[in-house]
Amino acid sequence: MVSSTAQxxxxxxxIEGMENVYTDALANDSGSDDGITQEEKLMRAEEQSFYSxxxxxxGDDNIWGLLSGVGGNIYEWYDFAVYGLLAPEIGxxxxxxxxxxxxxxxxxxxxxxxxLMRPLGAIMFGEMxxxxxxxxxxxxxxxxxxxxxSVCMGMLPTYEMWGVAAPILLVILRMxxxxxxxxxxxxxxxxxxxxxxxxxxxxxxxxxxASSVGGFLLASAVTTIVRKxxxxxAVNEWGWRIPFWFSLLLAPCLYYIVxxxxxxxxxxxxxxQQETEQLIRESEKNENPAIVDLVGSPxxxxxxxxxxxxxxAVASSFYILFLWTPVYLSELRGFMSDADADxxxxxxxxxxxxxxxxxxxxxxxxxxRMDLVRIGLPGIIIACPCMFxxxxxxSWYGFLFGQLAFGACLSMVQGCMxxxxxxxxxxxxxxxxxxxxxxxxxxxxxxxxxxxxxxTYLYYRADDWADGTDALFPRIIPGLYISVLGCISxxxxxxxxxxxxxxxxxxxxxxxxxHQENQKWRKAKKAKKRRREIENQLGPGxxxxxxxxxxxxxxxxxxxxxxxxxxxxxx
Numbered sequence: 001m002v003s004s005t006a007q008x009x010x011x012x013x014x015i016e017g018m019e020n021v022y023t024d025a026l027a028n029d030s031g032s033d034d035g036i037t038q039e040e041k042l043m044r045a046e047e048q049s050f051y052s053x054x055x056x057x058x059g060d061d062n063i064w065g066l067l068s069g070v071g072g073n074i075y076e077w078y079d080f081a082v083y084g085l086l087a088p089e090i091g092x093x094x095x096x097x098x099x100x101x102x103x104x105x106x107x108x109x110x111x112x113x114x115x116l117m118r119p120l121g122a123i124m125f126g127e128m129x130x131x132x133x134x135x136x137x138x139x140x141x142x143x144x145x146x147x148x149x150s151v152c153m154g155m156l157p158t159y160e161m162w163g164v165a166a167p168i169l170l171v172i173l174r175m176x177x178x179x180x181x182x183x184x185x186x187x188x189x190x191x192x193x194x195x196x197x198x199x200x201x202x203x204x205x206x207x208x209x210a211s212s213v214g215g216f217l218l219a220s221a222v223t224t225i226v227r228k229x230x231x232x233x234a235v236n237e238w239g240w241r242i243p244f245w246f247s248l249l250l251a252p253c254l255y256y257i258v259x260x261x262x263x264x265x266x267x268x269x270x271x272x273q274q275e276t277e278q279l280i281r282e283s284e285k286n287e288n289p290a291i292v293d294l295v296g297s298p299x300x301x302x303x304x305x306x307x308x309x310x311x312x313a314v315a316s317s318f319y320i321l322f323l324w325t326p327v328y329l330s331e332l333r334g335f336m337s338d339a340d341a342d343x344x345x346x347x348x349x350x351x352x353x354x355x356x357x358x359x360x361x362x363x364x365x366x367x368x369r370m371d372l373v374r375i376g377l378p379g380i381i382i383a384c385p386c387m388f389x390x391x392x393x394x395s396w397y398g399f400l401f402g403q404l405a406f407g408a409c410l411s412m413v414q415g416c417m418x419x420x421x422x423x424x425x426x427x428x429x430x431x432x433x434x435x436x437x438x439x440x441x442x443x444x445x446x447x448x449x450x451x452x453x454x455x456t457y458l459y460y461r462a463d464d465w466a467d468g469t470d471a472l473f474p475r476i477i478p479g480l481y482i483s484v485l486g487c488i489s490x491x492x493x494x495x496x497x498x499x500x501x502x503x504x505x506x507x508x509x510x511x512x513x514x515h516q517e518n519q520k521w522r523k524a525k526k527a528k529k530r531r532r533e534i535e536n537q538l539g540p541g542x543x544x545x546x547x548x549x550x551x552x553x554x555x556x557x558x559x560x561x562x563x564x565x566x567x568x569x570x571x
Contacts, residue, residue, distance in 0.1 A: 121182020206360020359415025
């Protein structure tokens with residue numbers, strides 16, 4: 001019997017560049033466990049390098065970096081949210097020949113078109129932020145890119161004026177907005193967190209997320225004022241353009257803030273270090289785009305997939321609560337007017353900002369960044385379908401309580417998401433912007449951008465199923481969709497994604513112990529299967545009536561993989 005050799009341990013380098021990880025993984029080939037592929041060995045080496053990466057000590061809690069991210073998020077997400085809140089009016093202006101149901105679906109379809117551009121924007125701005133311009137300048141480009149289409153949308157002729165060209169131009173302008181948003185939020189995350197000390201990352205990240213919600217709050221406030229001050233006919237004809245023009249007032253303030261912002265010291269120091277190393281080695285500059293380096297690593301691919309899975313529940317919950325629920329209460333169920341739904345949404349968004357700041361502060365007090373998330377995700381799974389059930393009470397108290405309860409659970413997850421996302425990629429600053437941008441925007445596109453369409457489709461199908469009855473279950477079906485995504489997020493966070501705090505809380509040792517126990521279980525299962533095969537070959541009592549298990553001939557060890565079966569002999 002040949003005993004298996006334990007895999008030798010190596011001291012993994014920092015993950016930046018992955019210079020020696022591939023060589024180390026190949027060198028350890030002979031000592032690997034049975035059944036471990038080359039990619040799995042490489043992933044283990046990269047994971048060890050990830051955990052051994054040096055900590056960011058350049059954070060000084062610079063206030064201008066935080067304000068730059070906050071101002072940029074409010075500005076961009078205001079422009080982005082206004083369209084969703086004015087979806088019924090825009091649908092009537094650009095898709096007048098459709099039914100009310102199709103107008104809403106077409107309007108949300110244009111909303112989805114902007115999300116389809118966000119992954120492309122993530123790749124483009126990730127390359128700018130990681131390899132070309134830096135974090136600060138990438139933010140400036142994204143802000144300029146969203147201003148022009150917002151103003152143009154406020155002046156865009158309707159279908160009655162330009163015919164089919166009007167909705168086509170609407171789609172193009174929305175896609176330009178999506179391209180910009182693909183880099184803005186990730187840039188604000190990375191810049192703010194890299195300038196933060198380790199004890200304030202959760203709170204400063206929650207400020208960035210709160211500013212995004214603040215953009216929704218500002219958009220909700222402006223649309224509410226427009227609908228309260230103008231008649232419904234005036235809003236449908238021309239009043240819906242006013243919120244798009246309002247964005248011009250924010251641009252000068254934002255320019256002043258960004259001008260006073262410093263570049264991330266963590267990124268600039270690492271970039272200078274890499275350039276110095278290239279000069280010493282007299283090597284040519286790496287021409288691979290950041291996206292190629294990101295997806296070329298098995299460990300980074302797993303991190304990216306896990307990140308998208310975790311963010312699936314966050315993105316879908318955010319958009320169903322703040323974008324689709326006002327439409328559900330007013331347009332679909334008819335519980336209140338559009339203006340009242342906007343006013344209620346304004347109150348919920350304002351409360352959510354407080355919730356998310358508290359959650360961000362709490363996340364800095366837990367041993368692991370994901371501890372608070374593991375509390376909030378089960379709450380999302382339960383609270384979302386319950387919210388739609390409470391709506392059937394047709395009470396203002398029910399409307400408010402249902403949304404606040406769901407928002408409180410969501411804030412526990414989103415409060416630390418900004419810090420969590422950046423910390424996943426902080427081991428290599430030359431890829432952190434790209435990693436955060438792609439993971440965040442792919443999740444937002446797949447689960448946030450599709451949410452209004454999916455929720456509207458589920459509502460109409462469930463409405464047909466209810467067939468005019470007062471059955472409760474069909475009404476909570478959109479919420480059950482969120483519950484399914486919440487289960488996926490919980491699984492990805494627990495079993496797929498890796499975080500630097502795993503070392504602090506002993507998660508790495510626990511996973512290694514589980515891995516060893518799983519190996520023992522697989523070997524025992526293999527041995528049991530081999531014994532069963534031998535029993536079937538020998539039949540009852542063996543070929544000559546000899547008990548194969550007590551016979552001295554049967555002295556080999558089953559299940560070791562190197563034993564040879566010796567048939568029993570008879571006299």
